[in-house]
Amino acid sequence: MAELIAKSPCDGLLPATIGGMSLTEEHPGAMWAIAPFNGQLKVLGKALEAAHGMAFPAPNRATGKAGSRAVWFGRDMALLMGPAPDAGLAKHAALTDQSDAWAVVRLEGQGAEDVLARLVPVDLRPQVFKRGHTARTELKHMMASVTRTGPQSFQIMVFRSMAKTLVHDLKTAMEAVAARG
Amino acid sequence: MRITCPLCGERDRREFYYKGAALVRPAEGADLDAWHEYVNLRENPAGPLDELWYHEMGCNSWLKVTRDTATHEILAVQLASEAGLGGEK
């Protein structure tokens, strides 16, 4: 019997290293949208903590750690990245599989903030946008999620179908930043 | 122009989509005049105006933004979900 072969969103596009910065594709595992039903936020938070060891993130924040993270994903929603959600959470929230819906990349290195300053209209200065902070915003006309995962590293997500544009735009900005030296 | 989204904080206007005046929807069964007013008739004040903005490139919240059309000053921002725009039900 034939078998279906999986392909990641940035297959053939990454990695790239430009001027001391690296751009790599992340493979975060499962990604599920968790949207608490009316009045369920508290209960859900406890259930999430119990099942996956992390709090339901407040707006503009991410909880958990690499490999198992909950990223605030907009109004009434978090994205659980890593484990598939415990079935019990479904009582308190709408759970939607988004594991294949987003291209996830990591931009890392000296100058990463300057690169994003060319693409993202949000204040990402380290004293304002700290590790564990996240923003739903646009990246050059694409709906995006940007999370700081380290002093010079960001997780960037756009719709899967736009992976090529994402890589193009990031690489162009990386080249321009690198050229300034 | 910058709008302070109650969830995301202050953001550039490019993240938002503008819809127009924020009005209270007529109740089911309201007469046609009320619907006509809701759908078609608009005030055009040189001064404060309640407007609907959608944080499309952000958190997806609909916002009621009170903005002075003469100075562009933003006087208040509220989540549409808390603004009572759905009217009597």
Added chain:
Amino acid sequence: MRLPGKGLNQGAKPITFAFNGRHMMGLEGDTLAAALLANDVHLVGRSFKYHRPRGVLTAGSEEPNALVTIGTGGQQDPNVRATQQELFEGLEARSQNCWPSVERDVMAVNDLAAPFFGAGFYYKTFMWPAAFWEKVYEPMIRNAAGLGALSGEADQDRYEKAFAFCDVLVIGSGPAGLMAALTAGRAGADVILCEEDSRMGGRLLAEREEIGGKPGHEWAAEVLAELEAMDNVRLMTRTAVTGAYDQGTYGALERVSHHLPRRHSLKSSHLPRECFWRIAAKHAVLAAGAIERPVAFRNNDRPGIMMAGAVRAYLNRWGVAPGERVTVFANNDQAHRTARDLHDAGVHIAAVIDSRHEAPDGGPYQVIKGAQVCGSAGRQRVESITVRSVKGEEKIQTDCLAMSGGWNPSVHLTCHLNSRPVWNREALAFVPSVGAVPGMVTAGACNGIFSTAGALREGAEAAGKVLEALDLKPAAADLPEAEDDPYRIAALWAVPGKGRAWLDFQNDVTVKDVKQAATENFRSVEHMKRYTTQGMATDQGKNSNVAALAVLADATGRTIPETGTTTFRPPFVPVSIGAMGAGATDEGFKPQRFLTSHGESHTRGAHQLEVGLWYRAAYFPKQGETNWRQSCDREVTTVRKAVGICDVSTLGKIDIQGPDAGKFLDFLYTNTFSTLKVGKVRYGLMLREDGFVMDDGTTARLGENHFVMTTTTAAAGQVMAHMEFVSQALYPEWDVRFTSVTEQWAQFAVAGPKSRQLLDGLLDDDVNGETWPFMGCGEATVLGVKGRLFRISFSGEHAYEVAVPARYGESLYRELLKRAEAMGGGAYGMEALNVLRIEKGLITHAEINGTVTAFDLGLQGMMSKKKDFLGKAMAAREGLMAEDRMRMVGLKPAGAAKEITAGAHLFTPGDPVERIYDQGYVTSAGYSPALGLPIGLAFLKEGPDRIGETVRLVDHMRGVDTLCEVVSPVFFDPEGDRARG
């Protein structure tokens, strides 16, 4: 002439450059203007209208005369200000607006015809006959218009845009700006300091006055070193703040690589030419300084006549004396520094002419008090001036006249949010009105405070105000001691006398032109501006505005504040279109969305079609097929006879969950969904609040509280925003959650009589009429992967849509094609999909064009009478249910098969083909291989009541005029047995 031992660029590297083909030497750190003056080149260009010889007037971005062209072809930059362009090795610059050369310019003949070219020349001349407008006048005006020219080739340079954020944006790095940045930086505020020059320091680089007992530029260097060491301070040189916008947003143009040679290693080829910054600042300190204004007198535009402050800048910063026998003409004390500095540097001062009787004496050179310069002579450079005093007129030989009519504070940015500057009688200048821009404080010369000590004090005070608002405390610091001379000035705008006295050098506007405007009743300053074109050149009147309105005030018998200023608008300096549109070229123009099947369909030679941002396969040409119609016909036939595969993942898919999901859908759709059985799909119609159709699609019920909605590709975003609005603004109490899953699933249509056979063995479960009835749906395991199956049809054939997580999309597409091809089927594209649905009378957004109602589509039966839904009230309006509305029908040729084209209009045969007789229009058209005919869908007045009638179809665009028969919109299998069977 370069003076050894003078200037701040001691020991700088020599640089070779060329001007109009002549090779010369300059020094690193020179501007092109400084280097030209060092080489005794004064004639730099020709003026716009009269082609008068012109030289360097200023030393900054306000320069109206010394505009040059740099680069060629796709890298040509016209109208580059020589006073800003930094010298680099191999720089080649050319004069503009002259032919064959700047020395011998044929169009200089215009100058002789000057009496005819006064204010309003164009308005009076190019009036009649009307037939001349397009053929004669427009080409003539276009030919004469503009200074430098573009190459006509595509710009090869890169540009970029960027965002920046700070607590305090300091605009300008003179004494006020530096003091403000230092005070704010020391207190811990996040500071961005922008300076349009390549070097920070402002006037401190051009003056010899001391600060804290040392030269001003040394003090500046120390401050800059301290600022540079602060993490919270960002210094941006070559960056002009161009505009102030709402809520503390500022635009700024950074000239990133104009100062670098253009031939390049790979590294610098990525370097942008310019970067346009959007800076969001909580507060701003405007310390933009002031611009010195010329005095209008006869022939005041000759090369060698310069601003007094600019002469000091060339001397003190670049060690260049612009003449050997210099005269100074002024109405204020400050300009006397020019004579003092030049004299100290060993340059001969022929005379200082001061219009005031109480002028200071100055040094060991002649000061002629209460006198005016009333004329100049010389061919391509000033040779002498005529001075008028109580003693009468005398001629003085001079090769450089340094003039000063006082200083105009750079109030521009304070006016960008609609505020007007106010007249200050002591300073004889417009100064910013308080609170002109929310969050902005002004300091120093731009505030009308012209002493160094005043600038330092104001800078510190401005920062203090900002820090207070930020809840930060300024560190206690003493202001350094500095020059605090009073600004003594007496009004002098235009020297009376005959001849042309220039106000606006760039647009060639004279005192006479402004007076003429007043005489012809263009008394408003805004009218005068447009009538004379004063202030409308690339310098936007930075040098000339105030003098021009002073002349207008005089001519109309009003005071200057009564006359008022014109409106200053962004940008403060010219911004290239390249920078404005940075990044929006080629692939950067908009995001591209690619299907998981893209690679495979591309390999198969599919022609791609842009559908919104998506790229979809239009058709798959096979060997021997020479046009798209052949491919399309074959693909349609394949679906009708065997089986076809089409990627339909672009359709919007929205996952809806929650106890109130059914109620929510009932309100969104005209028809009912709460009664839909789990495992079934229903077609739904959505209206806008005004009662017109917004979108259509199918919604599947996967569980009691779980639905998946499908929207059209075009309206996916719109429907999502609409649903958010309903859920958030109208019914926040309903417990429902939804999110887009468009990108999660790769979904393929498997359509045709052999579709069930194709799925056999692909799915773990048995596919038959009972497990998967028409409009059934559910989870299905596809080659071991958990997916979904929907038995729906957009082709009228027995069909399925099979979905798997997107990572498997490409693989499944290949597998489906392999199986299809093995049974005589294959891929089909958008063209075939379109024909298939037209044959079935199924609608897309070609039909849902925003003006149609459910009634127009024949779908009024879908509007539930039992429940409320969005748009219900307005859809019930009489006019939206009128029989004579244009309603959907099918069209086929009457008689011999002719063309039917989308966009064509319909008329009753015999009626004139005029708009008022318009009976309707064609929305979709295609060739039906099954019928062997061209067919179309159309909206026709009283359409369904006219079936069987003949209408005339006219398409002026494509030259089609033919007769059609009105038929049912369902051309193929009207009973629908094929899809259900």
